[in-house]
Amino acid sequence: MPRARLSTAGVVEVALAVIDEQGLEQLTLAAVAAHAGVATPSLYKHVASLAQLRNLVGVRVMEDMAEQLTLAVVGRSGDDAVASLMRASRAYVVRHPTRYAAMPADPLHDPATQAAGYKLLQVFLGALRAYRLDDAATIHATRCLRAITHGFTSIEAAGGFGLPEGLDDTYEQLIQMFIASLPRP
């Protein structure tokens, strides 16, 4: 292989650095190129467009998150798994607030992000397995879990809660609220 200072994966990596340092709205080909020490048009040798780079970043983040969340639920089941999944989700978002915002809102509707979206979905389904819910109940419970987790973490990451005091308690309350709504496993 010829000397490649950059690759598609490398560009995505630099994009993540830009997002971490300057926020999602600053994810621009110009910024990525500057960060990589390269001229803007050179990036087109590795990515097709800014839109595609955004997709790649989104996939990368979803895979990252799926991996982290898997670690959090492995070896656990029932209430323990659910609580651990929810705490790990929040921890990820707190650690990488701007990356979380880079995830596509509807990954399942775009072939490019579908696979990563399902990976993430599987983790949620896995955490609920011990409750032995039927198909419909599983769908409802997964949606509730996603809604609660996404709702709290996205507001928190955006600084949408007025004061940061007691946020841990609030989240624990949400966790208990959700667990209480599930049948005993």
Next chain:
Amino acid sequence: MPRARLSTAGVVEVALAVIDEQGLEQLTLAAVAAHAGVATPSLYKHVASLAQLRNLVGVRVMEDMAEQLTLAVVGRSGDDAVASLMRASRAYVVRHPTRYAAMPADPLHDPATQAAGYKLLQVFLGALRAYRLDDAATIHATRCLRAITHGFTSIEAAGGFGLPEGLDDTYEQLIQMFIASLPRP
């Protein structure tokens, strides 16, 4: 007053039309100007910048939503008020998905959006009044209510739930889940 085809409020109105028709990401001064039948720089006679227009639109939407939600809870209290507020919130987001996305994430941190943010907050606090929670519990409950409502509606508005089937049931489940977590009023 001289003949004003446009005014600040008028520009905001046109901006809402653009958002409704083309989505939030298409809210551009060029698009607003075209929609208003005016040259782009002319808009600067009414708004200071695109950023300010976004703020004004956000305020307008928050006030709109606060009004709608107030109508939904007026004359109700306790579980009835909470359920009605949650249903009305979802109805608003379903009716105006792109407007909802135009709301600032942290209105309380910007003087320009603070007042409207508090208006909205008051509606949520009002719905919880009958439970006579102490200060800390009120904060937790309000946050939970916001998180659940925002989480579900934002995912739904973005098309983030794979299939639309049974979404009503899922949401009713969330409403019951939240109500069950509150003390009997």
Next chain:
DNA sequence: GCACTGCGGCTAATGGCATTAGCCTGTTGG
């Protein structure tokens, strides 16, 4: 060792958008 090929970088050019500067006109208060 050497010409060949293609990867991966570059510069130049185009077009969209925000923003600023400065001009022009019709309305209006005096």
Next chain:
DNA sequence: CCAACAGGCTAATGCCATTAGCCGCAGTGC
């Protein structure tokens, strides 16, 4: 009637994405 100004316009700048086309170097086949 006149002066002032609100409110519109054109021209110009600068940033960004994207495209076209050029160029050098690494490794391949000889």
